[in-house]
Amino acid sequence: MAFDIYAEVTDRIISEMEQGIIPWEKPWTGVADGAISHSTGKPYSLLNQMLLGKPGEYLTFKQVKDAGGNVKKGAKARFVVFWKFIQKNKTTKDGQIVRDENGLPVAENIPMLKYYNVFHIDDTEGVEPKYSEPPMNNIEPDAAAEKVLREYVAREGIPLINEKGDRAFYRPACDEIHLPLMEQFENAGEYYSTAFHESVHSTGHPKRLNRISLNDVAAFGSDSYSKEELVAEIGACATLHKLGMETARTFRNNAAYIQNWLGALKNDKRLIASAASRAEKAMNLIFGE
DSSP states (O other), X not given: OTHHHHHHHHXXXXXXXXXXXXXXXXXXXXXXXXXXXXXXXXXXXXXXXXXXXXXXXXXXXXXXXXXXXXXXXXXXXXXXXXXEEEEEEOBOTTSOBOBOTTSOBOEEEEEEEEEEEEEEGGGEESOOOOSOOOOOOOOXXXXXXXXXXXXXXXXHTOOEEEOSSSOOEEXXXXXXXXXXXXXXXXXXXXXXXXXXXXXXXXXXXXXXXXXXXXXXXXXXXXXXXXXXXXXXXXXXXXXXXXXXXXXXXXXXXXXXXXXXXXXXXXXXXXXXXXXXXHHHXXXXXXXXX
């Protein structure tokens, strides 16, 4: 019976967790510290990180030219913002200039939000990165896992986007799966564990198994969010087991991730069993069974 896999996996997860706290490790390496300036190496502000989105080095058009490079045809600039203070005479409500005891105008600094355009280094030619990133690994895709994954996303019409970055997520509003590059993972098992975790999330879309409401997105860390994370990670763990890709390291990291979310749910281990039943339905959909 298919559920035997889930029963076996969940029993082992609980047994692993009963041995104490397990430290979870992110299974992929990141990139250089978010979006950074090519000229200084310094990261942009949090607001600009959000505006730029993609990690890596950014240059102005002039900086690209000064470096002997070119902006690729069709590349679109992104903008970064900064505050510039302009000194003006202070005035009263009726427009009169405020003066000090000597009769001189009182100056004040008025903040003005300015912006300038930058290009990601990937959108340039002839410019070499100045700041190192974690090394990429040479990993061969697993034929069986790749077949299951690709057939599922093709069957369901889900875009699967691999991009050099530091995030893995499923975006319900767009029905898209986003993953780091396979080369950012230490081995294929960790890549597919992450890929199937996000794939399980995608099965919760209202047009599939309807676990996720698009109009009521669960807040990070809430009970509903935590329960969905349990479903996704148990599904990923069971998938590796079914595909014969499970290792001691991937299993322990799966258990650690589940333990983290159980902490948000007051360590109620009974939730693992209920999450496993939902994970089974999700994986049946992914495997086309």
